[in-house]
Amino acid sequence: MEGSVEGSATPFLPQASTPAHRGLHQPPGEDQKCPQDIWNNTLTEGGVFCNASWDTLHCWPATPAGRTVRESCATVFSDVPALLDYPDAVAYRECGLEGAWLWGGWTNYSQCLSVIEQQVTFAPEKTQAMVVSRSPAAGPAVEGRLRFGGVPLPLQEAVKVLGVEVDRELRFDGHIKHSAKKASHRVSALRRVASFLDRGGKLLLYKAQIRPYLEYAALSWMSCAASHTRRLDSIQRRALRLVDTADPPDPPAQFEPVSPLDSLEHRRDVAALVVFHKAQVQGVPHLAGLRQSPRVATRSTRTVLTSGDAVEVPRSRASQHQRTIVGRVARMWNIFTAAVPHIQEMSTQSVKLAANRWRLSKSTPLALAGPSHVLEAVRYITFIGGLLSLFTLAVTIFIFSYYR
Numbered sequence: 001m002e003g004s005v006e007g008s009a010t011p012f013l014p015q016a017s018t019p020a021h022r023g024l025h026q027p028p029g030e031d032q033k034c035p036q037d038i039w040n041n042t043l044t045e046g047g048v049f050c051n052a053s054w055d056t057l058h059c060w061p062a063t064p065a066g067r068t069v070r071e072s073c074a075t076v077f078s079d080v081p082a083l084l085d086y087p088d089a090v091a092y093r094e095c096g097l098e099g100a101w102l103w104g105g106w107t108n109y110s111q112c113l114s115v116i117e118q119q120v121t122f123a124p125e126k127t128q129a130m131v132v133s134r135s136p137a138a139g140p141a142v143e144g145r146l147r148f149g150g151v152p153l154p155l156q157e158a159v160k161v162l163g164v165e166v167d168r169e170l171r172f173d174g175h176i177k178h179s180a181k182k183a184s185h186r187v188s189a190l191r192r193v194a195s196f197l198d199r200g201g202k203l204l205l206y207k208a209q210i211r212p213y214l215e216y217a218a219l220s221w222m223s224c225a226a227s228h229t230r231r232l233d234s235i236q237r238r239a240l241r242l243v244d245t246a247d248p249p250d251p252p253a254q255f256e257p258v259s260p261l262d263s264l265e266h267r268r269d270v271a272a273l274v275v276f277h278k279a280q281v282q283g284v285p286h287l288a289g290l291r292q293s294p295r296v297a298t299r300s301t302r303t304v305l306t307s308g309d310a311v312e313v314p315r316s317r318a319s320q321h322q323r324t325i326v327g328r329v330a331r332m333w334n335i336f337t338a339a340v341p342h343i344q345e346m347s348t349q350s351v352k353l354a355a356n357r358w359r360l361s362k363s364t365p366l367a368l369a370g371p372s373h374v375l376e377a378v379r380y381i382t383f384i385g386g387l388l389s390l391f392t393l394a395v396t397i398f399i400f401s402y403y404r
Contacts, residue, residue, distance in 0.1 A: 050095035055107045063095040073112035082119045089115050104282075124151035128159040130168050139168075164217045172221035176228040183213040183235050191242055202243040210239055218268045219275065223324040226365065232264055262356075263364045272329040273336055273355040274348060280311065280333070281344055292330055309337040309344065332366075 048065040058076045063069045070092040074083040083089060089111040094102045127148050131139045139155055146153045158167040158174055165175040186209055194202055214232045222229075240261065262270075279287035292311035313330045337343050340354045359366075 048097075048099040050093075050099055050101050053093075053101060053105065055093075055105070057107070057109075058091070060093055060107070063093070065095055065097050065099045068092050068094045073109075073115060076109075077112060077116070080116060080119070083112065083115055086115050122148070124148040124153070127153055128156050129153040130156045130159045132168055132170060162217070164220055172224050173228055175221055176224055176231065179213050179216065180231045180235060183210050183232070184238075186210045186213065187235060187239050187242065190239065194242055194245065199243055206239045206243060211236070214264055215267065218264075219272055219325045222268055222272070222328065229265065236261070236264060262360075265364050265366065266359050269328075269332060269359050269366065270352065270355045272325055273332060273359075274352050275325075276329045276333055277343070277346075277351045278348065280309075281346075282348075290326060290329075292326070295334070310334045 050063045050065070052062045053060050058071060060069055060071070070090045072083075073086065073089040073091055074080075076091050077083055091107055091109045091112050093105075093107050096102045129146050131142060133139070143155055144152055146155070158165050160166075164172070165178065166172055167174060190202065190205055190210065197205070214235060275287065276290060278284045279290040280292065283291075292314070295310040295312050311330050311333060313334070314327050336355065336358055339358055340346075343351070346354065
């Protein structure tokens with residue numbers, strides 16, 4: 001089955017992305033891996049079709065509009081011999097009626113991945129187990145009872161997934177501490193070679209070798225307490241002081257400080273808004289869990305959707321949950337979309353630039369008051385008012401008793 005084209009238009013789950021094209025044949029660019037013969041020998045007749053396209057795994061031939069092109073998984077993943085036993089497993093793409101690959105040019109590899117997953121073997125000694133519960137008795141209740149391949153799994157206080165450590169209370173304190181330690185060591189290494197570099201070289205080394213440790217998977221652990229994120233901020237300030245240190249040969253009059261970098265919180269907020277735009281506006285499938293319902297205004301007579309792109313903010317009394325990406329970005333999104341019009345028509349790059357400009361106009365740290373924050377403020381004010389009333393009453397009684 002070599003790039004067979006069928007007329008069915010079966011919906012599919014997108015897995016690998018590639019740009020879509022429409023129109024006449026065009027030679028492959030430097031970023032495309034399709035052989036020249038694919039472009040020369042695909043379609044010779046006129047009409048509307050999707051151009052040949054490379055999706056980082058396979059080169060898909062030009063396909064007439066309204067058709068689905070399929071390829072054997074064994075051909076795409078030639079380095080997986082087990083796929084030869086599954087000749088019916090295919091990957092496929094669908095060409096729309098307008099001559100553009102559907103689903104944003106994504107390819108369905110679900111059948112291939114299902115077969116590959118069956119061939120995966122797990123090593124019990126590399127498997128981690130952790131109990132997440134508010135009850136202290138939950139851990140001892142399952143201790144020694146969890147087995148994988150007949151091997152008992154000891155319970156861990158924290159597990160590491162793709163380099164991010166999370167503990168049994170769903171906190172990332174250990175991960176922040178470890179990241180800060182590694183970044184701090186690299187700042188010390190930068191200090192040892194700083195005398196051999198100019199300011200631009202030191203700044204480049206910071207961006208390439210130190211800041212990635214401070215930002216790795218930042219959207220997953222942005223619910224950390226401010227005391228932990230301030231530790232990362234202090235490392236950036238320490239590095240920037242080292243970058244801004246004048247070189248000994250330079251006279252003081254020629255010293256020009258390096259332009260200040262955006263704060264780490266600023267960069268996290270911009271990244272969160274861009275990801276939320278992909279989920280909320282572009283409808284990227286693997287970000288569907290981040291989508292929020294449009295904000296609904298409830299009145300005494302009817303319930304109507306509010307104008308604009310505002311979304312419902314998840315309600316929670318836990319400050320940690322309010323700092324998570326969903327809780328924080330939902331509040332930021334409502335403020336951001338109120339200040340930036342036509343968000344639905346903007347591309348990812350345009351949203352990134354707009355989010356950066358919007359965030360620069362705000363202070364750091366950014367205070368976002370949600371419904372629970374307002375309720376807590378009202379309760380606090382009420383409590384303080386009650387204390388003042390009691391104090392006033394006590395003073396009145398004391399004065400009355402004294403002068404009586």
